[in-house]
Amino acid sequence: MTEPQRPPSPAFSPQAAAPQPAMPQHDPQAPVRPQPTDLTAAISIRGLWKRFGQKTAVAGIDLDVPRGSFFGFVGPNGAGKTTTLSMATGLLRPDYGTVAVNGKDFWTDPVGGKAQLGVLPDGVRLFDRLTGAQLLTYAGLLRGMDRDTVATRTQDLLRALDLTKDAKTFVVDYSAGMTKKIALGCAMIHAPRVLVLDEPFEAVDPVSAANIRDILAGYVRSGGTVIVSSHVMDLVQRMCDHVAIIAAGQIRAAGTVDEVRAGASLEDRFVELVGGRQHTEGLEWLRTSSDSV
Template identity: 70%
Template sequence: MTEAEADSVVPVPAQTTSAPALRIAGLRKSFGEKIAVEHLDLTVPSGSFYGLVGPNGAGKTTTLSMATGLLRPDAGTIEILGTDVWRENVKAKSLVGVLSDGVALFDRLTGEQLVTYHGLLHGMDRETVAQRTADLLDLLDLREAGGTLVVDYSAGMTKKIALASALVHAPRLLVLDEPFESVDPVSAANIRDLLAGYVRGGGTVIVSSHSMDLVQRMCDHVAIIGSGRLLAAGTTDEVRAGSTLEDRFVELVGGRHTGEGPSWLHTS
């Protein structure tokens, strides 16, 4: 699939505004005595392809869950394109498409039914939903599996049908938590083309990933989170500061162990 082909079928977001796609201020969340996110501030420019990276347990998923209205914060404010997520929850959710890592789908529906359901849930007419569902199934190589129950999908197919469901209503902001996990290389390339076309069409993408190389190649902005705090944010070139994003990440987060390991691991 070429970039031009991706552009031709991706639902185009509505006209953008000058407001940031996402603005987070003073965000805090704890679970008992465990502080997951601590006074986090983050601004994601509209029209950007924004990477969010951090080690396991850094607070990435918790941050994204609060940012998209799935988890209520203990403190702080969140705005999507100028709309307060918790004061105008319904409006804010209409502006965003979400692919959450590990969240259960209605897997007793077929793939086609699941995407259709999401479109109708957003108030779209059936004709538009049907056309967009067909486009997305073709784009994500799920046409033959459209009539199969989602419960019978592989992990990679499940990721792709969840992405189609997040895209069908042409959201202004797309938030993806580990979208490439378990996805084969060809499908991953197609998804990258799709997302690039979506950004060129006026949308904003936030992607959380453990693949530093992928984020460096794909994203024009990036934020590094560690222990629930923002460690660095800006354009990808600014954050990596002349190094690779992986090296910069390790430098900021810490925890790298050097050395050859114990002698019993050496076979000669």
């Protein structure tokens, strides 16, 4: 007698047509079913999981990024920030869960989802044997833009990012800060509705960082949404209106900056939620005079 077939379990997969294995039984926090997506959010994440071997990098994240917000995404090293942003932008496929961009499921139409996004990923890799101007032109043409529009926007971005004098320099010869800026230009050239920037100010000099902040603030005022991952709490507190704190692959707090910091500084609140602050016993020798050597 043939055993009757079991009905399929509730879908967690980004693609319903590609069934995924059931959540392992040793995961007591595994969700039964993601909550409904927030259709009004720029990005709405539900029940997002990602494992690398035995390591769980992201453990059932639910997160909504309001449209028109300047959203900070912060956490300690290894917290799952980059993995989460990679899954939300099509750079990494989730094991389970859903991502919606402006109300539409990302993984059922990743091409359409990516068209709405401008992404500056962690550890960005560029075609660095192109000049800065050529790289921006390539990025625009890759997005299907016409050559005249690409040419105009390339010059606008080079000027705004203070790279005009280096437009004909090969990117391989750029400094780390210049490379970060040209990569940001590539993310912005098609005027996306949502910018997702992983550590955009890393290795960027203070003057350039101020210019970039002004560009991003103007973009948000015009109705765009910016998501910034950063380790610099003071920068996030001054720049962002919403923030989420992630640790050990889970969201510890999310909301407006004032709601999350709860009357303290964002850095103090971050340390309180994340934990792990070390005491300095045993380093008394650091406080001794160098004259004793």
